[in-house]
Amino acid sequence: MKRVQFIFVFLFLTLITFFLFKEPALSDHTCYTSCGTPSSCPSPLVCSSGLCKNPSCLTQTDCTCDPYIIQGKKGKNGGSFPDSDPPFSNQTVTVTGQGNSSANPYSFGDGTTTLLGDQNYDVSVSAPSGSNVGYTLCYNKTDCHGTPPTSGASITTDSNRADSENYVSGNHYVDLYWHFTPQTANCKNLTGPTTVFVGDQVNYQADYENENASLTNALMYSYSSSCPGSSLSNVSGGPGPGIYSFSWTPSATGSYTVYCEADAASANCFGYQTCVGSPPNYSCTGPTTSATVTVSNPGPWYKLKNTSLYKNGNIDINVAQNINKFTDGDSDDDGTRYIIIGNSGTATAQNTFSPGPPYNPISASGNNWYNNTYSFSQLFISNFSSYVRSRKQSVDIVALGTGSSLESSKVNFISGDQTITDANLTDAPTAFVLIVSGNVTVNNNLNSSSARQITIIATGQLTFSKTTQYANGIFIAPSIVIDGETPPGSDTIGLKIKGNLISSSTSTSNRNRTDNSRPSLFVVLDPDQYLSLLPLLSVSKYDWQQTQ
Amino acid sequence: MTGNKHNKNIKNQISRPGGDRPLGGKVKNRSGQVLLIVIMLLATALTIALSTSFRSTTETQVTKLEEESQKALAAAEAGIEAALKQGTITNIGALSADLSGYSGAATCDTSYNKTYFISPLLQKDEQYTFYFADYDAGLNSFSNYWSGNLTVYFMLGSDPVALELTTIGSSGTITHYLLDPDNLIHADSGKTSVTSGNYSLNGVTFSRQSTPISLSNTKLVIARVFSSSTKIGLDGGGTILKSQGKTCDSEAVASGTNVTKKVTLFQSYPQIPAEFFVTSF
Numbered sequence: 001m002k003r004v005q006f007i008f009v010f011l012f013l014t015l016i017t018f019f020l021f022k023e024p025a026l027s028d029h030t031c032y033t034s035c036g037t038p039s040s041c042p043s044p045l046v047c048s049s050g051l052c053k054n055p056s057c058l059t060q061t062d063c064t065c066d067p068y069i070i071q072g073k074k075g076k077n078g079g080s081f082p083d084s085d086p087p088f089s090n091q092t093v094t095v096t097g098q099g100n101s102s103a104n105p106y107s108f109g110d111g112t113t114t115l116l117g118d119q120n121y122d123v124s125v126s127a128p129s130g131s132n133v134g135y136t137l138c139y140n141k142t143d144c145h146g147t148p149p150t151s152g153a154s155i156t157t158d159s160n161r162a163d164s165e166n167y168v169s170g171n172h173y174v175d176l177y178w179h180f181t182p183q184t185a186n187c188k189n190l191t192g193p194t195t196v197f198v199g200d201q202v203n204y205q206a207d208y209e210n211e212n213a214s215l216t217n218a219l220m221y222s223y224s225s226s227c228p229g230s231s232l233s234n235v236s237g238g239p240g241p242g243i244y245s246f247s248w249t250p251s252a253t254g255s256y257t258v259y260c261e262a263d264a265a266s267a268n269c270f271g272y273q274t275c276v277g278s279p280p281n282y283s284c285t286g287p288t289t290s291a292t293v294t295v296s297n298p299g300p301w302y303k304l305k306n307t308s309l310y311k312n313g314n315i316d317i318n319v320a321q322n323i324n325k326f327t328d329g330d331s332d333d334d335g336t337r338y339i340i341i342g343n344s345g346t347a348t349a350q351n352t353f354s355p356g357p358p359y360n361p362i363s364a365s366g367n368n369w370y371n372n373t374y375s376f377s378q379l380f381i382s383n384f385s386s387y388v389r390s391r392k393q394s395v396d397i398v399a400l401g402t403g404s405s406l407e408s409s410k411v412n413f414i415s416g417d418q419t420i421t422d423a424n425l426t427d428a429p430t431a432f433v434l435i436v437s438g439n440v441t442v443n444n445n446l447n448s449s450s451a452r453q454i455t456i457i458a459t460g461q462l463t464f465s466k467t468t469q470y471a472n473g474i475f476i477a478p479s480i481v482i483d484g485e486t487p488p489g490s491d492t493i494g495l496k497i498k499g500n501l502i503s504s505s506t507s508t509s510n511r512n513r514t515d516n517s518r519p520s521l522f523v524v525l526d527p528d529q530y531l532s533l534l535p536l537l538s539v540s541k542y543d544w545q546q547t548q
Numbered sequence: 549m550t551g552n553k554h555n556k557n558i559k560n561q562i563s564r565p566g567g568d569r570p571l572g573g574k575v576k577n578r579s580g581q582v583l584l585i586v587i588m589l590l591a592t593a594l595t596i597a598l599s600t601s602f603r604s605t606t607e608t609q610v611t612k613l614e615e616e617s618q619k620a621l622a623a624a625e626a627g628i629e630a631a632l633k634q635g636t637i638t639n640i641g642a643l644s645a646d647l648s649g650y651s652g653a654a655t656c657d658t659s660y661n662k663t664y665f666i667s668p669l670l671q672k673d674e675q676y677t678f679y680f681a682d683y684d685a686g687l688n689s690f691s692n693y694w695s696g697n698l699t700v701y702f703m704l705g706s707d708p709v710a711l712e713l714t715t716i717g718s719s720g721t722i723t724h725y726l727l728d729p730d731n732l733i734h735a736d737s738g739k740t741s742v743t744s745g746n747y748s749l750n751g752v753t754f755s756r757q758s759t760p761i762s763l764s765n766t767k768l769v770i771a772r773v774f775s776s777s778t779k780i781g782l783d784g785g786g787t788i789l790k791s792q793g794k795t796c797d798s799e800a801v802a803s804g805t806n807v808t809k810k811v812t813l814f815q816s817y818p819q820i821p822a823e824f825f826v827t828s829f
Binding site for chain 1: 621668672673676688712720721722723724726732734736737738739767768774793799808809810811812813814818820821822823825826827829
């Protein structure tokens with residue numbers, strides 16, 4: 001009986017104890033009520049600062065945590081955010097239990113899903129091969145991403161910080177940026193010519209450096225239509241970081257992109273986005289990792305021998321690097337690449353002296369004597385006729401050709417436009433000066449064997465026909481035209497003048513050879529042409545004195 | 549004396565006011581005064597007339613001399629002109645009827661025996677053709693080419709000048725020299741060394757002197773002037789230079805007055821204008 005009574009008393013006391021110490025529910029309005037020490041708050045509330053609070057959101061007076069958003073962007077460390085280009089922009093961000101996103105920017109808990117305010121979430125991101133990742137994280141603000149990222153591909157949110165840290169109003173959020181760092185070296189400051197002639201060897205150089213990884217290999221390519229393009233030859237630089245130089249000899253015209261590539265142990269960087277491909281290949285940080293290069297055929301140019309040049313206008317010819325003689329068998333052309341070959345004088349430009357191409361401009365001559373912005377008076381060219389009439393013996397003739405009365409001891413005058421050919425010279429003396437009051441056209445080769453010493457002076461325009469390859473003599477006129485084939489660039493022959501060529505204005509040359517490794521115009525000073533005609537093609541100077 | 553007496557008489561008359569005088573004495577005195585005045589006027593007129601006449605005569609003589617002088621100078625120049633064409637003129641008076649009152653001769657000579665030569669003043673961009681061979685103007689032929697060390701002088705005053713020399717050898721070989729101490733022309737190499745200072749050559753002071761240029765069998769040296777005007781002096785370093793042209797001397801004497809005029813003219817050998825020698829287009 002006693003035992004039974006004891007059991008009942010025990011059960012009663014147990015029941016009393018159960019009701020006395022029963023855990024109250026959150027809805028029991030015990031939240032934010034006073035609590036002693038140790039805590040008397042019902043779980044999961046905790047006693048904080050003398051009040052029972054929800055540990056997941058300590059500031060919430062109703063102990064109910066507001067949901068929050070996890071949002072952020074992805075990009076290359078140090079680059080712009082969000083990065084619009086793969087591979088970093090499309091990496092996958094995963095929130096445990098909430099799915100994943102490859103959007104950039106990305107967001108979780110913004111409507112389609114809800115992130116509970118009293119929960120912490122694990123957030124992680126994928127990283128492409130050859131790259132490291134870090135993050136910057138801030139709660140309820142977005143201005144913390146300028147600080148160096150913390151290394152790591154995952155974090156766990158803190159609901160309490162999401163609830164209260166920096167919170168002012170509106171949605172609570174976690175702002176999380178993922179910063180990717182490709183483990184690459186870098187190349188930058190690529191320099192080299194942007195216009196190149198086919199067949200010319202040109203050099204490009206770039207600065208290769210360790211960046212996020214040590215440089216293991218320095219490369220350069222010329223891209224035209226398929227990646228990576230043609231590899232350029234390393235001609236200087238290395239090993240290790242430094243300036244590397246590469247040579248390239250384009251063999252076809254077109255538009256090219258020359259770019260650098262810097263390799264490292266686990267990743268490579270490419271200077272041209274089109275050829276980056278997929279990780280572990282990345283774009284180089286640069287700057288200036290590529291250059292657009294136009295490759296073209298060289299244009300027409302001129303060459304002189306043994307003379308001095310005064311160029312009306314500019315000296316601005318662009319001459320290919322590898323040139324050839326006027327013709328393979330030409331005995332006057334030694335094949336050297338100067339504007340004036342042989343024993344050269346001074347090249348003077350009325351305006352600018354700027355021969356090209358920029359990567360290898362042709363020199364004026366072996367000694368490179370040149371002058372620019374120099375005005376050379378050539379009035380005598382137009383006044384010579386009057387001078388001859390008053391001071392020298394002259395004769396007027398009516399026609400050239402068979403039976404012409406050209407004289408060698410007098411200056412010959414003829415009126416009207418004239419076409420001069422070898423046939424016109426059949427009856428001509430071996431040396432003569434002819435002044436034509438009008439235009440002159442030299443048709444076909446003229447005096448090509450230099451059998452005669454001739455000077456032809458036109459008061460109008462002097463034209464060399466497109467079929468004239470050799471014209472030997474001294475040719476003087478206010479303006480000179482050298483005709484060429486149509487379309488331009490289809491001339492198979494150049495024009496060689498042995499004697500001299502003199503115009504008081506900028507000449508017009510339409511002669512443009514299919515092979516512009518050879519000069520379109522080649523002028524060789526021939527002193528014999530002058531000496532034979534010295535009394536006629538000259539003036540006298542006088543010095544007069546009265547002695548008594 | 550007469551005047552003084554007359555004046556005294558006048559004074560006496562004045563000094564005796566109211567004093568009586570015989571009437572005949574007054575008339576006599578007045579006529580004397582008139583005579584005196586007339587004589588003085590005549591004397592003055594005579595002086596002017598004589599003076600004018602003398603001056604006129606002198607001026608006429610001077611004008612005549614000047615006219616004779618000018619005519620003589622013209623005659624001498626005519627002699628030069630004729631000598632340039634014909635060589636030697638033994639009697640200028642025989643050249644034309646207008647010169648019949650003159651005597652004298654004119655000769656031209658191409659010989660040269662000096663080791664230097666100075667060109668006329670050359671303007672910017674002009675060139676001068678120096679002859680380094682014996683030149684036969686009639687045949688337009690060269691012979692006996694010059695060899696030696698040639699020193700070139702140029703630049704008068706302080707305006708910078710550059711010279712480009714083109715030599716033509718006996719076989720037509722062309723060589724260029726650039727004398728540009730003031731760097732008016734860009735040159736990587738090949739300039740001829742030039743020094744600065746005051747260098748006197750036959751009375752002309754130059755500011756630049758080249759180092760001697762060795763020439764061998766040279767026919768012509770063509771010097772082109774850059775930037776400023778200058779004369780060009782050549783010194784053959786002891787070797788006689790070749791003739792550069794024709795020097796003509798002419799003397800004309802006016803018969804009667806013996807007014808004499810002498811004229812010397814140097815005519816260069818043919819000069820190739822720079823505009824016709826420098827390739828240009």
